[in-house]
Amino acid sequence: MALTLSKNQSISLEKTAGAGLTKISLGLGWDPMKTGLMGKLFGKSGDIDLDASCILFDANLKPVDLVWFRQLKSKDGSIRHSGDNRTGEGDGDDETIFIDLATLPAAVTHLVFTVNSFTGENFERIENAYCRIVDSGKNNELARFNLSEQGAHTGVVMASLTRGASGWDFKAIGKTTRGRTADDLVSLAVEAVRA
Structure with a gap:
């Protein structure tokens, strides 16, 4: 059974998944909040375009690469993005980032996962948002x-993934921002x- 994490809680992926x-x-x-008739009259559509991204860092926290809707694969090919979902409609994951830990370059020690609204919609109009590993x-x-x-x-x-001596640790972060x-x-x- 999957663990539900709180902000700043972390787990060892190897201990959780096994060898x-x-x-x-x-x-x-995510799901867009239902707007109803009044929302439609005032130009509020039900669609929300969120974008999942993965920023790759080295041990000195210098950015190495970025996987997002404008670059769907890391330069080395170890990380792939499923593509841009512009509505949030449907069940299950709306966007997925696939990581091959075995082929990830040794110089990459941190993966940080972000979500943002490129179109500027804010999270007041979003419900049931989650990330899962x-x-x-x-x-x-x-x-x-x-x-x-x-x-x-x-x-x-x-969230972040950090490579340590005993494997990868997954940390729930949940830090909000106005970045798009x-x-x-x-x-x-x-x-x-760093926190």
Whole structure:
């Protein structure tokens, strides 16, 4: 059974998944709040375009690469993005980032996952947002973090993966921001990993 994490809580992926963890994915899901007739009259559509991204850092927290809707694969090919979901409609994960831990370059020690609204919609209009980490080899959800904080922010540093001596640790972060692209969130991602 998957663990539900709170802000700043972390787990060891190897201890949670067992030996042999090589491929994982981070799924992001959300639902647009129902707008009803009044929302439609005042130009509020039901669609919300959130973008999941992964920022790759080295041990000195220098950005190495960025996987997002404008670059769907890392330069080395170890991380892939499922593509841009512009509505949030449907069940399950709306966007997914696939990570091959076995082929990830040794110089990459931190992966930081962010979500932002490129179009500037804020999180007051979003409900049921979450991110979850899945053992892709066994199709088993390891941990989930509910992004329940609503407000005027347009982005969230969701979570991080950090490579240590005993394997990878997953940390729920949940730091809100007004950034609208993954580029806007790089410095906040660094702060979140250092904290």
